[in-house]
Amino acid sequence: MLTGKKIILGVSGGIAAYKMTDVASSLFKLGADCHVVMTKHAEKFITPEPFRILTKNPVYTDVFDDFHEEGYDVPHISLGRTADLILIAPATANVIGKLAHGIADDMLTTVVLPARCPILIAPAMNTYMLENPVVQENLEILRRRGYHIIEPASGMLACGDEGKGKLPDPEVLVEEVLYACEKEKDLAGKRFLVSAGPTQEAMDPVRYITNHSSGKMGFSVARMAARRGAEVVLVAGPVQLKTPVGVKRIDVVSAADMAEAVLREWKTADCVVMSAAVADYTPLEAADQKIKKKEGDLSIPLKRTTDILASLGKEKREGQVICGFSMETENLISNSLAKLEKKNADMICANSLRTEGAGYQVDTNIVTILTREGNTELPLLSKDETADRILDVIKEKLR
Ligand code: CTP
Numbered sequence: 001m002l003t004g005k006k007i008i009l010g011v012s013g014g015i016a017a018y019k020m021t022d023v024a025s026s027l028f029k030l031g032a033d034c035h036v037v038m039t040k041h042a043e044k045f046i047t048p049e050p051f052r053i054l055t056k057n058p059v060y061t062d063v064f065d066d067f068h069e070e071g072y073d074v075p076h077i078s079l080g081r082t083a084d085l086i087l088i089a090p091a092t093a094n095v096i097g098k099l100a101h102g103i104a105d106d107m108l109t110t111v112v113l114p115a116r117c118p119i120l121i122a123p124a125m126n127t128y129m130l131e132n133p134v135v136q137e138n139l140e141i142l143r144r145r146g147y148h149i150i151e152p153a154s155g156m157l158a159c160g161d162e163g164k165g166k167l168p169d170p171e172v173l174v175e176e177v178l179y180a181c182e183k184e185k186d187l188a189g190k191r192f193l194v195s196a197g198p199t200q201e202a203m204d205p206v207r208y209i210t211n212h213s214s215g216k217m218g219f220s221v222a223r224m225a226a227r228r229g230a231e232v233v234l235v236a237g238p239v240q241l242k243t244p245v246g247v248k249r250i251d252v253v254s255a256a257d258m259a260e261a262v263l264r265e266w267k268t269a270d271c272v273v274m275s276a277a278v279a280d281y282t283p284l285e286a287a288d289q290k291i292k293k294k295e296g297d298l299s300i301p302l303k304r305t306t307d308i309l310a311s312l313g314k315e316k317r318e319g320q321v322i323c324g325f326s327m328e329t330e331n332l333i334s335n336s337l338a339k340l341e342k343k344n345a346d347m348i349c350a351n352s353l354r355t356e357g358a359g360y361q362v363d364t365n366i367v368t369i370l371t372r373e374g375n376t377e378l379p380l381l382s383k384d385e386t387a388d389r390i391l392d393v394i395k396e397k398l399r
Contacts, residue, residue, distance in 0.1 A: 013041020185229030313344030
C-alpha cells in the first residue's frame with residue numbers, strides 16, 4: 001500500500017522510542033522506503049541497529065553523517081526534499097519546541113526544514129508537561145503551519161503518573177501514515193454515513209438479543225472512505241474496534257438508537273453504507289427487573305424494528321447514493337436482488353455466511369456488488385480492499 005513512498009521516521013528521546021521498531025517494520029512491509037532519523041537522546045533508549053535492519057536503509061543520527069549515498073548528496077537536505085511524508089514519533093517537548101521556533105541543531109530538526117511534504121507529530125510526554133501552556137502553544141504554532149498533531153493516548157505513563165501523553169500504539173501510527181499519504185483523495189468533499197456492527201436488544205437489565213457481526217466490514221468502509229478524503233460519520237453498534245483515523249464515531253446500542261442516529265445524520269450525507277447487522281426484532285418490552293426463572297418454558301414476544309435502509313430508500317433525495325449489505329445463507333443473489341428493489345437502494349453488497357473467507361468476524365470477504373446496471377463479483381479480498389472496490393462503484397454513482 002505504500003510502494004514508492006519515501007517516509008522519514010523521526011525518533012526523539014522518549015521511552016516510547018522502542019515502539020518505533022514496530023512502526024518501521026510495518027511501514028517496510030507495506031512497501032515504504034523508510035528512513036529513520038534519531039536524536040542523540042533517542043539513542044539512550046534504542047540503538048540505530050534495529051532500525052537499519054528493519055528498514056534496510058542507513059539510520060541518521062548526526063547532521064555530519066552526510067554523504068552516505070553515491071555521488072554528491074547531502075542527506076539533511078535531500079531526505080526532507082524527497083520525502084512523501086515525515087512522522088516524528090515520539091516527539092518530545094524539546095523537539096516540538098525546536099520545530100515551532102525553527103531551531104535546527106541536530107539531524108532530525110534539520111531534515112524537517114527543507115521538507116514540503118505532510119508532517120505528522122506524535123507528542124509523547126508526561127501529562128503535566130503536555131498540559132504546560134508553552135507546549136500547548138508550540139503545538140498550536142505547528143498546527144497553524146499545517147503540521148498534523150496526532151492525539152496522544154491516555155493511560156499509565158512510564159513515570160508512574162496516570163493520564164494523557166502516551167505514544168499511541170504502533171498500529172495507530174501506521175494508520176495515521178496510511179491516512180495521510182496512501183491514497184488519492186478522490187472522495188474529498190463528499191459526506192459518507194456508514195453503519196457497522198450488531199445491535200443489542202435488551203430483554204431485561206442483564207440479557208439481550210444480538211448477532212455475530214464484528215463490525216469489521218463497516219469499519220473498513222469508514223476507514224477507506226476517510227483515507228480517500230471523504231468526511232465520514234460512523235454509527236457503530238457495540239464492537240471492540242478502534243475508531244479509524246479521521247472518522248467521527250457515534251456509538252449506539254439498540255436498533256432504535258441506530259435508526260435515530262442514522263436518520264438524523266442522513267439528511268446531510270451524500271452517501272450511506274448500511275453495513276450494520278441491525279436486529280429485525282426486539283422484545284416487545286424490556287423488563288425493568290431481571291426475569292427470574294420459573295418452571296416450564298419461556299416465550300418472549302418480539303416486535304419488528306424500523307427497517308432503516310428501507311426508510312432511507314423512501315426519503316432519498318436526488319443525488320444521494322444508498323448502499324446496503326445483504327447477508328444470506330442460501331439464494332444469495334436472488335434474495336439480495338429482492339432487497340435492492342424492496343428497499344429502493346442503489347447498490348447491495350451481497351455476502352454469504354456459507355462461503356469460506358466471507359462473513360462475520362474474519363478479516364476477508366467475498367462480495368458481489370448488485371446494482372440495477374448489473375453485478376460485479378469481487379474475489380476473496382481483505383475487508384479494506386473490498387471496501388475500496390465498493391467505494392469505487394459508489395464514486396461512479398456520486399458523479
Ligand atoms: N437493515 C436495516 N434495518 C433493519 C434490518 C436491516 O437497515 N432493521 C439493513 C442492513 O443494514 C443491510 C440490509 O438492510 O444493509 C439488509 O439486511 P439483512 O439483514 O441482510 O436483510 P433483512 O432486510 O433484515 O432481511 P432478512 O433478515 O429477511 O434477510
